[in-house]
Amino acid sequence: MPSAALADQAPPTAQATATQRAAVQVEDLHKSFGNLEVLKGVSLTAKQGDVVAIIGGSGSGKSTMLRCINFLETPSAGKIIIDGEEIEMRADGSPANRRQIERIRTRLAMVFQSFNLWSHRTLLENVIEVPVHVLKQPRAEAIAKARKLLVRVGLADKEEAFPAFLSGGQQQRAAIARALAVDPGVMLFDEPTSALDPELVGEVLTVIRDLAAEGRTMLLVTHEMRFAREVADHVVYLYQGRIEEQGPPAEVFGNPKSERLQQFLKSVS
Amino acid sequence: MIILEWLGLAESAALLSLSAPGWGSNLLRGLANSLQIAFGAFGMGLIIGLFGAYGKLYGGPVLRDLLAIYTTVIRAVPELVLILILYYVGTDLINKAAALMGYGRVEISGVVAGIWVLGIVQGAYATEVLRGAILAVPPGQIEAARAYGMPALMTMRRVTIPAMMAFATPGLANLWLIATKDTALLAVVGFNELTLETKQAASSTRAYFTFFLAAGGLYLMVTLCSGAVFARIEKWARRGQPSLREGRS
Ligand SMILES: Nc1ncnc2c1ncn2[C@@H]1O[C@H](COP(=O)(O)OP(=O)(O)OP(=O)(O)O)[C@@H](O)[C@H]1O
Ligand SMILES: [Mg+2]
Numbered sequence: 001m002p003s004a005a006l007a008d009q010a011p012p013t014a015q016a017t018a019t020q021r022a023a024v025q026v027e028d029l030h031k032s033f034g035n036l037e038v039l040k041g042v043s044l045t046a047k048q049g050d051v052v053a054i055i056g057g058s059g060s061g062k063s064t065m066l067r068c069i070n071f072l073e074t075p076s077a078g079k080i081i082i083d084g085e086e087i088e089m090r091a092d093g094s095p096a097n098r099r100q101i102e103r104i105r106t107r108l109a110m111v112f113q114s115f116n117l118w119s120h121r122t123l124l125e126n127v128i129e130v131p132v133h134v135l136k137q138p139r140a141e142a143i144a145k146a147r148k149l150l151v152r153v154g155l156a157d158k159e160e161a162f163p164a165f166l167s168g169g170q171q172q173r174a175a176i177a178r179a180l181a182v183d184p185g186v187m188l189f190d191e192p193t194s195a196l197d198p199e200l201v202g203e204v205l206t207v208i209r210d211l212a213a214e215g216r217t218m219l220l221v222t223h224e225m226r227f228a229r230e231v232a233d234h235v236v237y238l239y240q241g242r243i244e245e246q247g248p249p250a251e252v253f254g255n256p257k258s259e260r261l262q263q264f265l266k267s268v269s
Numbered sequence: 270m271i272i273l274e275w276l277g278l279a280e281s282a283a284l285l286s287l288s289a290p291g292w293g294s295n296l297l298r299g300l301a302n303s304l305q306i307a308f309g310a311f312g313m314g315l316i317i318g319l320f321g322a323y324g325k326l327y328g329g330p331v332l333r334d335l336l337a338i339y340t341t342v343i344r345a346v347p348e349l350v351l352i353l354i355l356y357y358v359g360t361d362l363i364n365k366a367a368a369l370m371g372y373g374r375v376e377i378s379g380v381v382a383g384i385w386v387l388g389i390v391q392g393a394y395a396t397e398v399l400r401g402a403i404l405a406v407p408p409g410q411i412e413a414a415r416a417y418g419m420p421a422l423m424t425m426r427r428v429t430i431p432a433m434m435a436f437a438t439p440g441l442a443n444l445w446l447i448a449t450k451d452t453a454l455l456a457v458v459g460f461n462e463l464t465l466e467t468k469q470a471a472s473s474t475r476a477y478f479t480f481f482l483a484a485g486g487l488y489l490m491v492t493l494c495s496g497a498v499f500a501r502i503e504k505w506a507r508r509g510q511p512s513l514r515e516g517r518s
Contacts, residue, residue, distance in 0.1 A: 070416055072412060072415060072416055098420075101418075102418040102419070102420055103418065104418075105415070105416060105417060105418035106417060106418040108416075109417070110413070110416040110417075112409060112412075112413065112416075114407075114409050115409075116407070116409035116410055116412060116413035117410075117413075118410050118413070118414075118428055118432065119407070119410065119432060119435075119509040119510065120431045120432050120434070120435065120506075120508065120509040121509070129417075129427065130417045130418070130419070133419070133423060133427055134417060134418050134419055134423070162508060162509040163509065164509055164510060164511045165511060178417075182417065
């Protein structure tokens with residue numbers, strides 16, 4: 001058992017130096033669904049502690065890009081390097097090493113637009129599920145930590161509740177607690193507030209803002225431009241599967257160069 | 270006793286008495302055999318159904334076609350015919366195989382044969398019930414399991430199967446009741462389950478009405494008890510689903 005665990009912790013590939021290692025590095029990522037080429041060569045780097053906001057119109061490929069990073073979609077071509085470790089791919093883009101994917105996925109916590117909590121488990125059970133069963137942490141320890149996380153997202157009194165009995169905002173905050181429970185190196189948010197009633201958006205953004213402030217590395221797909229401007233260190237604008245423009249938020253929002261981005265910003269504000 | 274006498278039921282009570290010359294213990298033995306087969310067949314059906322459902326949903330084209338043939342044929346042919354076919358063909362095949370390997374005739378236990386025959390029938394229905402239930406699980410929940418690094422088998426054990434139980438229990442409850450009643454069909458191959466025991470008791474005593482009414486009562490009791498058990502199971506399986514009656518909180 002210990003030897004297997006050690007073997008699992010394969011050393012990162014050589015090209016990364018320990019000091020300035022990117023948390024997520026995407027190189028020339030392509031993805032097609034049948035004949036439809038959704039990503040046409042996207043490269044992107046998120047350093048440790050960066051908050052990268054990904055914006056763009058509907059169908060521009062934002063979700064697809066995020067989902068390729070943890071291989072929920074298999075890329076057609078390109079490279080994904082997580083914390084210096086390149087994900088091994090076959091020629092067709094499918095992961096060559098299932099165990100590597102599973103291990104890396106536990107470091108990339110995903111928060112979904114539709115929450116995707118496990119409906120047959122209470123909030124507490126949802127939060128301890130991955131630590132106990134995937135990461136094999138002792139149950140008591142996982143529960144203690146889960147309780148702290150639920151307090152942190154303001155759900156201390158709901159740990160015995162089932163997801164379907166809660167509001168969307170509460171469910172999404174629980175989903176964030178579930179993500180935090182794995183001590184993720186990177187958090188992936190796919191439009192975490194898009195399924196929420198307007199009056200519930202604020203409570204979720206408050207939690208995410210907190211996480212950004214404590215230096216979490218995050219990739220955040222969002223339609224909340226004001227929020228992106230406020231929390232992001234770097235903003236990426238996707239247009240039809242390509243990065244049309246990127247830079248610090250003040251630049252991208254304050255002084256957009258591309259005409260399409262100008263159009264887009266006008267249309268969403 | 271006096272009340273029974275007065276109702277004219279003393280004779281029936283004597284016939285149904287558990288001690289000889291009553292036939293009550295024969296009936297109960299038949300019931301026990303029926304339940305044993307129903308349990309076995311239902312369990313076997315669940316296992317076949319789980320593999321069948323996963324095969325139909327995620328298997329390759331060949332496996333999917335084979336499963337489609339299995340479920341279609343089994344559900345198309347009347348159960349009585351299937352039981353005759355599976356029982357005689359099954360025992361014949363086993364004996365041929367035994368002969369090939371140099372053994373003599375194999376005595377096949379009625380219970381085991383009954384479980385196999387009904388289990389194969391149940392499996393076809395369970396495949397469809399469980400396939401429907403798996404499809405009813407929101408795909409996002411399975412995706413979340415994948416996204417957090419759960420291996421496929423763990424996802425099945427920790428997420429898909431418990432989540433689908435909410436949708437599968439009503440169909441499975443039906444299957445269980447069908448299993449208890451299908452055991453009666455095994456009477457045609459001479460297996461001593463409740464119906465055959467009843468028939469033997471009835472024809473030896475000519476008290477057809479008494480015995481078949483008693484057997485009907487036993488089947489009804491099985492159904493009522495099963496209903497209570499499945500109601501609890503369903504309540505547990507649906508613990509995460511808001512109830513339609515109470516509305517959402
Ligand atoms: N599984 C799939 N099969 C086929 N086409 C898909 C699939 N997933 C996404 N697409 C297509 O890929 C394109 C990009 O989709 P994607 O979900 O990445 O867009 P998005 O930028 O996230 O948009 P939105 O803001 O609406 O979420 C769309 O045209 C979509 O129809
Ligand atoms: Mg999207």
